[in-house]
Amino acid sequence: MSTQRVAVIEDEDIIRAALKRLLTRNGFEVDEAASIEQAKALDLAGYNLIVSDLRLPGGEGTDLISQAGDVPVLIMTSYASMRSAVEAMKKGAAEYIAKPFDHEEMLKTVKRLIKQQPTVRAAAPQATASPATDSVELDESPLGQLVGSCQPMQRLYKRLRKVAPADVTVLVQGESGTGKELVAKAIHELSARNSAEIVSVNCAAIPESLIEAELFGYEKGAFTGANTTRTGLVEAAEGGTLFLDEIGELPLEAQARLLRVLQEREVRRVGSVSARQVDIRLVAATHRNLRQLVDEGRFREDLYYRLQVIEIALPPLRERDRDVLEIAEHLLKKHCLRLGEDEVQFDQSARDMMLAYQWPGNVRELENAIQRALILAEDGFISADLLGIQHASEQVAVPQSTSEAAVDEKDLSLSDYFTQFVLAHQNELSETELAKRLGISRKCLWERRNRYGIPRPKKKAQ
Known part of the structure; x- marks a missing residue:
């Protein structure tokens, strides 16, 4: 087997020399550069991996991504801002690692990215088969169990083919019932992890008191009723994909544990003093506005940026x-x-x-x-x-009350009409009656209240 070649782009001499020694001792052929100008003098497309600092003399490490072609670029950064790391991923970086880095973590990341490289290269021609790279006239074929040929779905298929082979976290956003789990399964099937399992978890369906034990497992005696040691769903997804649906419903304590899984690639069971290494890919989904939840203090900002590496929006029907x-x-x-x-x-x-x-x-x-x-x-x-x-449909078009008569229904969007109807009738109708009049379920009514910011009426004091 031929020696794998790595280009190290780092302006700090000590770090560059240490990284070169580490990789050389482990069988890699290493070339180095100290600036953007020196890096561009190398034939970057001829390497198996590019390891580059984010901030370099003459520009940023992400400026090398286009020159690298299909070669994955691992970005190193000593900047604590999660936002800068996320921006690097959005620009096409395969992964990022924080400095000072652990040697074992660096080696593991390098080997993983090089191992995935053939898969990425093989998938690339399929994703860009037409010279019209951004055209929706590509006639992209459906993926997995997804069905549809409209322009929004054509764009979705094209994006999935680009995203799936790259082993990065994906956040799928869309209204309830749009098929977010089908998107997650399509991503898994197109990835290098498709020989392993995809483990699907609906965070909203597990009681808050049990969510940590279900996701991360527990040791015998960790709490009352823990009579045996149990493996969590995160560990069950080892080597494959973990799909967390309705991640916006995850309690803050569980969010902190999940963040550690994503950052350190390790999981600690409830009641355990030691952590276990895990190799999973996370695909998360939500119909909620996570940015709003962050502002309200109900979702961790650092986890939000970890999930936001790649966003996929699923259009409503x-x-x-x-x-x-x-x-x-x-x-x-x-x-x-x-x-x-x-x-x-x-x-x-x-x-x-x-x-x-x-x-x-x-x-x-x-x-x-x-x-x-x-x-x-x-x-x-x-x-x-x-x-x-x-x-x-007839129930939605109910006659307007006198208070609504000044507004022409034809001038209202569906969301405007929904909002006006609820505000006009919520004091006289129960939630069940409101939902029935609108021809929707109570769950859908609750979701739309949250989406459109419609407060429920305050209960009258007895």
Whole structure:
């Protein structure tokens, strides 16, 4: 096997010499440079890895990324700002490491990045198969179980193909029911970790008192009822991908533990005095505004920047044009097969209704409507009334009260109308009644209150 070549770009002589000795002793061929100008004189694309300081004479280490081509760039920084490290990752750095660095940590990171390099190079042509690099006319094919061909999804597929092979943390943002877990699975399947498992965790579904034990495991006797030692879900994802859905619901104590996992690549079980090394990739998802949660003191800022390395926004169903029909056909075939039903089709009224409806619950709501209609269908066709969404649409368009009469409904966006309707009726209707009048679930009503910043009415003093 040929010797692996590493270029070290560092202006501090002592650090550069120490790093060269460390890598040379471990079998790497090392060339060095002390500035941007010297680095550009090297054939950076011919190395297996570039290790560069962030701040250099003549520019920044990230300026070398374009010259390096497909070669991964590891950025070193003595600057404590997490923001600068995140910006380096956004510019294309494969990873960053803080100075002063631990020799063992440096070696482990170097070996991991070089090992991943062939995967990244193999995936790159697929991601940029067309010379129109930013065009949405690439006709990108769907990934995994994702369905849809609209322009927002075309851009999503292209971004996923670029992001998935790079072993970095990904934050998926989107409304509830848009398919964030499907995005996480697509990322896992396209990564070098696809031979291992993806472990999916819904942070909102685990009681706050149990979340740390579930995620990080515990030692026997750590608390009442801990009769045996248990491995946590983080350790269960060893070598693979950990998907944390609804990460905005994670308690602050668990956030601190998760931050250590991301920073130090180690996990300490509840009740244990020692830590264990873990090798995982984190994909997180949320429908919440994490920046707002940070400002409110409900989410750690350092963890937020760790998660924000790569952001992927998943469009809601109402912004995906005719994708709703494509998804509907896919879901109909899926559930016909599952239920052992003969082939069933949507009639024109159902198609028109699905296109006109706003789908506040997104793909999840669409799937529920199709399952219900499939069970009720009798003649091999699904009509609009069987979908059960026409009633919901009519309920949203309820007559305006006198206080609302001054505002023309046609001039309001969906969010404006929703806000005005809730504010006008929340004092006289319960949350259940409000949700029913709007044709949505109580959970969806709660989510929209948070998204649009609509406060609940104060209870009257008894």
